[in-house]
Amino acid sequence: MSPMNTLSLRRSQWTAVVLLMLMGIINYFDRSTVAIANHLLSRDLALSATQMGWIFSAFSWAYAFAQLPTGALVDRKGARLVLGWALAAWSVAQAVCGLTTSMLQLLAARVCLGIGESPQYTGGVKVISDWFRVSERGLPTGVFLASTTIGSMIAPPLLTSLMVTFGWRGMFVIMGVVGGLLAVVWLVVYRDRNEVRLAPEDQAYFQDDTEVAAPKASFADWKGLFLHRTTWGIALGFVGVMYMVLLTLAWLPGYLAGERQLSVEGTGWVLTIPYLFATLGMFSSGWVADRLIAAGIRPIASRKLPLIAGLLGGALFSVPSVFVDSIVACIAYLSVAMFFVNLAG
Numbered sequence: 568m569s570p571m572n573t574l575s576l577r578r579s580q581w582t583a584v585v586l587l588m589l590m591g592i593i594n595y596f597d598r599s600t601v602a603i604a605n606h607l608l609s610r611d612l613a614l615s616a617t618q619m620g621w622i623f624s625a626f627s628w629a630y631a632f633a634q635l636p637t638g639a640l641v642d643r644k645g646a647r648l649v650l651g652w653a654l655a656a657w658s659v660a661q662a663v664c665g666l667t668t669s670m671l672q673l674l675a676a677r678v679c680l681g682i683g684e685s686p687q688y689t690g691g692v693k694v695i696s697d698w699f700r701v702s703e704r705g706l707p708t709g710v711f712l713a714s715t716t717i718g719s720m721i722a723p724p725l726l727t728s729l730m731v732t733f734g735w736r737g738m739f740v741i742m743g744v745v746g747g748l749l750a751v752v753w754l755v756v757y758r759d760r761n762e763v764r765l766a767p768e769d770q771a772y773f774q775d776d777t778e779v780a781a782p783k784a785s786f787a788d789w790k791g792l793f794l795h796r797t798t799w800g801i802a803l804g805f806v807g808v809m810y811m812v813l814l815t816l817a818w819l820p821g822y823l824a825g826e827r828q829l830s831v832e833g834t835g836w837v838l839t840i841p842y843l844f845a846t847l848g849m850f851s852s853g854w855v856a857d858r859l860i861a862a863g864i865r866p867i868a869s870r871k872l873p874l875i876a877g878l879l880g881g882a883l884f885s886v887p888s889v890f891v892d893s894i895v896a897c898i899a900y901l902s903v904a905m906f907f908v909n910l911a912g
Contacts, residue, residue: 579763582697584707586753587862590654591714592721594687596771597661597680598626599722600742602820604735608673611735618670626675626871627813629681637686637787641693650690651754654746662743665736687751697732697760700773700862705869712912715812716873720842724818746851789793804911807878811885811908815841815901827894837898844902848877848909851885855910880904 590858601608601622660679667673672899695707699745729738792798819838829837852873860867881904888900 569733579758581709582695583698583757586712586757587694587711588714588717589749590650590687590753590885591691591711592718593749594684595718596717596722596726597657597742597746598684599719600661600664600726600739601626601677603723603726604730604738605820606737607730612668612670612673622670625677625911626681629678630685633682633685634689635789638689640684641690645759645761646690646694646697646759646760647754649686650694651757653683653686653690653751653755655750657751658743658746660743661746665739665743670883671703694757694809701866705853705856705858705860707853709850709856710808712852713846713849714830715912716842716845717810717907719815720839720846721840724836736813761796804874804878807875807881807912808908811881811904812912813822815905819901827897829894837894840898841902841905845905845909848906851906852877852910852912877907877909880907881911883907 580823589874601619605619609616614622637649637653660676660683663676664673669674676891679868691711692708695704695711701706726738726742729741733741820839855873856869859872860866864872884900884904884907888904889896890899891900
């Protein structure tokens, strides 16, 4: 394999970020489908509100418990193979959701979807840490993580259109096919950094980095992480972020349609507003982190400060959104809250 020059290094870096962003958008499209199809799906399969709650929870539980093993798998096998095959697997599960005829079948498909999607963001962090120096990771990380809000922003109107045109079953199958095609593109185009030879000037880019390469983690190393208060601080802080993100993803469409009396089509378009602000918050997070480092702030503090400000702002503006009578005020409060929550992302 011929060495890459400086231009191809930069191209490889940002090609990886763009592909990660597309995968993240598909990720959030796929986890949004049940929320969008909630009423029609529950009617056709005769599912109660409690049973739909189990359907929503099945994804989250599977996603959560698969995080550690799939994260370890990314370290051992590399992001290219794990993310590519994970995307292919969850796309199959997504298509199967559209073919189910009972709660148990749908529950099983959602569990598989959660497991398949679980390495997406740990793998994305691995890709960015491989291809970018510590001082330059804030912006690409922000761009990559903005896929969560971009996907959530454009999913409601597009998925609603697919559902109106092809039915909820067709919507699931179409999204499965789209994800499968992207998995092929990822496996063909992306390469882990250890799979390529770099020109001397490109190697110097990484050698100048201040980060010390760590050996592969053993099971004892993983277990030892839970003895550190930093691990619990990261986990609990991110619980706050993901609680808000997933709550709005699953709850907001039904809330606007049921409590605020918006139509299905109207809900799809109104949802783009708070997610637009969420996207701005996510982009701002990476930019702010890099600017804080440039100003001499330690890397750990450059991440903690936006996280703390984001969680406080998200809480402050979320509470009044459910007490105002005006739909305009409700969306305004939610939009500002989601900006801050994703600033913490």
